[in-house]
Amino acid sequence: MSPASRQEEKAAAFAALHEGEPFLVPNPWDAGSARVLEALGFRALATTSSGFAFTLGRLDGSTTIDEMAAHVAAVDTATTLPVSVDLENGYGPDAEDAAHAVGRAAEAGAVGGSIEDYDPDGTIYELTHAVERVAAAAERAHGLGFPFVLTARAENLIRDNPDLDDTIARLQAYERAGADVLYAPGLRTAEEIRAVCGSVAKPVNVLASAGLTFAEVTKAGAHRGSVGGALTWVAARALADAAESLRDEGNFDVLSARVPLGDWFAP
16 A cells, blocks of 8 residues: 555544544554554554653653654554644744644644644743634645644643633634644543533543543543543653662562563564
């Protein structure tokens, strides 16, 4: 199968998921974790900017668009699943930057991506400008010749602005601007999720939060769930715990884990 046909097949599968039953999209941090998640039966994947930055020994927000594209290509090549991309703010403040980031992700094999309204300088974009960015990204996404699912993110709730009304107003504006999926990371209760989902018509993605199950999230109206960098931190914590035991106790028992690589990485 040609790369173009492969991408079109993945795109159709990802678009179809948004029209069917609610589904969970885990976030691998590299090609190996993507293969594991595919083997475990997930139907789509989304990259995590924080998890990817971790693989480079950096904090979130410090990778470049070229590094992102190479990462997406590696993850996409490793799996038969559709891959969506955390495009952060589009690697620049302008509408053209958001559109360019969508194009670069698509060129690397992605069939979806998210654009957020938070700038690395520490500010939330003014609404009119944020809408222009989403509109430009949507125009690029919808002109690719295959379904590219664009997710628009309203970052208020994880950026020290717990204003749910403004968050909903932003998501409504992003929907009108052409976003296919709406996402406000930081929703903590079923009531908040219900308020968001009841205010928009497009599918809503919800970031996993302690205290809520996926069943509760979907009952409140969400169509898609994701975990952000959380799986990366689960793995990193296990690494640190084992290494600390080695350092402090010389305990080799912590190295007893065995994994079914032959099954996970089967052709």
